[in-house]
Amino acid sequence: MNSAAMKSLTRQLWFEVPGRRGFVNITGTVADLVRESGVREGLCLVNAMHITASVFINDDEPGLHRDFECWLEGLAPHAPTSAYDHNRTGEDNADAHLKRQVMGREVVVAITAGKLDFGPWEQIFYGEFDGDRRKRVLVKIIGE
Numbered sequence: 001m002n003s004a005a006m007k008s009l010t011r012q013l014w015f016e017v018p019g020r021r022g023f024v025n026i027t028g029t030v031a032d033l034v035r036e037s038g039v040r041e042g043l044c045l046v047n048a049m050h051i052t053a054s055v056f057i058n059d060d061e062p063g064l065h066r067d068f069e070c071w072l073e074g075l076a077p078h079a080p081t082s083a084y085d086h087n088r089t090g091e092d093n094a095d096a097h098l099k100r101q102v103m104g105r106e107v108v109v110a111i112t113a114g115k116l117d118f119g120p121w122e123q124i125f126y127g128e129f130d131g132d133r134r135k136r137v138l139v140k141i142i143g144e
Contacts, residue, residue: 002010002083003144004040004041004144006144007039007066007141007143007144008140008141009036009037009039009139009141010138010139010140011033012049012136012139013126013134014134014136015126015128015137016131016133016134016135017098017126018131018132020078020129020130020132021069021099021129021131022131023065023068023123023126023127023128024125024126025060025123025124026046026098026124026125027051027060030046030116031080031115031130033117033139034114034116034141035114037141039111039114039141039142039143040111040114041111041113041144042110042111042141042143043108043110043111043112043115043143044106044116044141045108045138045139046098046106046109046124046138046139047106047135047139047140048126048127048135048137049136050135051097051100052096052097052100052130052135053127053128053129053135053137054099054100054103054126054127054129055117055125056104056107056127057107057109057123057124058125059121059122059123060123063108064096065075066084068103068127071100072103075098075102076094076102077095078092088135093130096129096130097112100126100127103129107124107128111126111143
């Protein structure tokens with residue numbers, strides 16, 4: 001029987017990305033929180049707490065990030081803003097809601113031997129699709 005005590009840590013990260021869109025690598029910050037938590041075996045949830053932002057895992061390669069930007073804009077172009085029913089509420093961010101839906105709300109990463117357990121090249125990113133305002137990401141770490 002395992003006698004290790006359950007541990008948890010909850011933190012909020014805040015972002016204010018200048019401009020409409022951007023990607024921020026938050027892997028180092030999340031890894032620091034895992035170390036702070038003292039969890040050796042467990043799970044780490046990283047969750048965008050705004051409906052026009054995303055958290056996702058992929059490679060930290062600038063060309064890929066430009067490809068994401070072009071691909072997402074092709075799927076849900078910002079303009080013309082009149083093309084979206086949501087924007088009839090006075091907003092202009094319907095495209096940001098759609099981009100978030102595609103890129104995802106959260107990631108869960110295993111913690112093994114006190115470290116984030118990634119595959120090759122995997123990194124955690126905050127994705128902003130309606131920037132120039134402060135937004136929050138929740139990090140919840142639980143385990144033994």
